Amino acid sequence: MVVSRFTYTYSEAETHSFSSQFSSLTKTNIDSLKKIKHQRFGVFRVTYDLVAEEETKSWKKLINVAVSGAAGMISNHLLFKLASGEVFGANQPIALKLLGSETSFEALEGVAMELEDSLYPLLRELSIGIDPFDVFKGVEWALLIGAKPREPGMERADLLDINGQIFAEQGKALNAVASRNVKVLVVGNPCNTNALICMKNAPGIPPKNFHALTRLDENRAKCQVHILPMHNDFILSRLCIVITHLNIFFQQLALKAGVFYDKVSNVTIWGNHSTTQVPDFLNAKINGVPAKDVIKDNHWLENEFTQKVQMRGGVLIKKWGRSSAASTAVSIVDAIRSLITPTPKGDWFSSGVYTSGNPYGLAEDIVFSMPCRSEGNGDYELVKDVIIDDYLRARIKKSEDELFAEKRCVGDAYCDIMLPGEM
Ligand SMILES: NC(=O)C1=CN([C@@H]2O[C@H](COP(=O)(O)OP(=O)(O)OC[C@H]3O[C@@H](n4cnc5c(N)ncnc54)[C@H](OP(=O)(O)O)[C@@H]3O)[C@@H](O)[C@H]2O)C=CC1
Numbered sequence: 325m326v327v328s329r330f331t332y333t334y335s336e337a338e339t340h341s342f343s344s345q346f347s348s349l350t351k352t353n354i355d356s357l358k359k360i361k362h363q364r365f366g367v368f369r370v371t372y373d374l375v376a377e378e379e380t381k382s383w384k385k386l387i388n389v390a391v392s393g394a395a396g397m398i399s400n401h402l403l404f405k406l407a408s409g410e411v412f413g414a415n416q417p418i419a420l421k422l423l424g425s426e427t428s429f430e431a432l433e434g435v436a437m438e439l440e441d442s443l444y445p446l447l448r449e450l451s452i453g454i455d456p457f458d459v460f461k462g463v464e465w466a467l468l469i470g471a472k473p474r475e476p477g478m479e480r481a482d483l484l485d486i487n488g489q490i491f492a493e494q495g496k497a498l499n500a501v502a503s504r505n506v507k508v509l510v511v512g513n514p515c516n517t518n519a520l521i522c523m524k525n526a527p528g529i530p531p532k533n534f535h536a537l538t539r540l541d542e543n544r545a546k547c548q549v550h551i552l553p554m555h556n557d558f559i560l561s562r563l564c565i566v567i568t569h570l571n572i573f574f575q576q577l578a579l580k581a582g583v584f585y586d587k588v589s590n591v592t593i594w595g596n597h598s599t600t601q602v603p604d605f606l607n608a609k610i611n612g613v614p615a616k617d618v619i620k621d622n623h624w625l626e627n628e629f630t631q632k633v634q635m636r637g638g639v640l641i642k643k644w645g646r647s648s649a650a651s652t653a654v655s656i657v658d659a660i661r662s663l664i665t666p667t668p669k670g671d672w673f674s675s676g677v678y679t680s681g682n683p684y685g686l687a688e689d690i691v692f693s694m695p696c697r698s699e700g701n702g703d704y705e706l707v708k709d710v711i712i713d714d715y716l717r718a719r720i721k722k723s724e725d726e727l728f729a730e731k732r733c734v735g736d737a738y739c740d741i742m743l744p745g746e747m
């Protein structure tokens with residue numbers, strides 16, 4: 325078998341002139357530029373015969389992965405994890421197809437150069453482009469990160485409108501050219517509604533294949549346990565190491581308590597990736613014991629813990645001046661790995677998935693974070709044996725209402741809902 329490392333359509337000089345064209349673009353010529361096919365990059369122009377190599381390596385068939393917003397902050401962390409084998413495995417060669425825009429094209433070239441310079445053996449193909457109908461051709465995974473963040477003075481409805489258009493176009497492109505079983509993970513906010521829009525525009529792809537990223541919220545919920553009040557019969561503390569400069573502080577807390585966050589399981593985030601999300605402590609377990617039996621402080625769980633998780637994104641934006649990028653990339657890796665490796669017995673993971681046919685009595689036709697299990701084949705099943713009490717039901721309803729409001733906002737002139745990260 326021959327694994328191709330790009331055939332590049334343009335010479336180096338042509339690339340530079342191609343790039344500089346983008347800086348002087350007007351809206352009228354963008355469409356004609358979009359007709360240009362996406363490019364195989366740099367060293368990946370050449371096709372190498374890997375037959376000899378394959379005799380010694382038990383590599384799987386090449387997997388095609390598209391990443392949008394590839395020149396952005398999250399992608400800058402994620403792409404290197406994908407190329408290294410950390411995500412799909414050490415025997416999984418990968419073709420990365422990076423989607424940017426006319427404004428980010430030069431930055432995208434810079435990202436591609438860094439990927440080249442990293443000499444990842446598993447990265448067999450790398451291409452960049454600005455037209456999703458080119459970039460998404462044959463992809464088996466689409467990680468949709470690119471989305472316009474809200475700017476000062478913008479109406480929320482403007483953001484939903486703009487991002488709605490992005491995800492509608494990308495849904496159409498996936499529908500037209502992607503693998504029929506492509507798995508789509510929407511990260512760009514508001515991710516639940518963007519995932520729904522994308523899905524609705526891709527009727528040829530099973531709705532079950534669309535996910536909105538709520539794994540970061542699950543991870544945040546797990547790490548928040550470190551702030552548990554001391555308890556008479558059980559002292560528990562938790563650690564979160566996703567924010568590098570807080571490592572030492574958190575590690576000290578964990579060492580003192582002698583409990584690590586890998587002892588927290590069965591954590592569901594219900595609902596929207598927003599401040600209405602519901603971190604479920606009712607079904608969560610600590611050391612295999614129901615979290616409520618360990619913590620026995622309902623007030624703390626319903627208030628302090630819940631709000632900490634709901635507000636985490638916004639608090640981080642205030643401190644960093646930008647939204648979570650590294651921990652988001654980590655959670656994307658977790659989300660993918662949860663679908664391609666069997667879920668540990670008795671546990672589950674959270675993902676924003678389509679509600680139609682759900683076993684919890686949730687409203688149909690929205691993308692809602694729910695507990696999932698996978699056999700490791702890329703697919704998932706919803707977990708049936710969870711308890712939903714009156715408290716959870718009431719909180720879940722608020723998130724449902726918000727998602728219906730978001731749905732209504734797409735295309736509306738005025739919108740009065742909270743978006744993810746808002747305080
Ligand atoms: N679900 C979750 O848990 C989380 C979601 N997020 C969300 O992920 C998204 C990306 O975050 P991050 O990487 O930090 O952001 P960046 O601003 O660093 O990058 C975002 C990318 O989105 C693309 N973009 C921006 N505006 C538009 C537009 N109008 N049309 C098309 N693409 C656009 C740009 O790429 P280009 O010009 O190449 O298209 C840009 O590089 C944001 O929406 C953020 O809110 C963030 C953290 C957690």
Ligand SMILES: O=C([O-])CC(=O)C(=O)O
Pocket residue numbers: 513540597636637638640641647648744745746
């Ligand atoms: O809050 C934001 O805007 C970014 C985000 O989604 C998060 O950090 O959870």
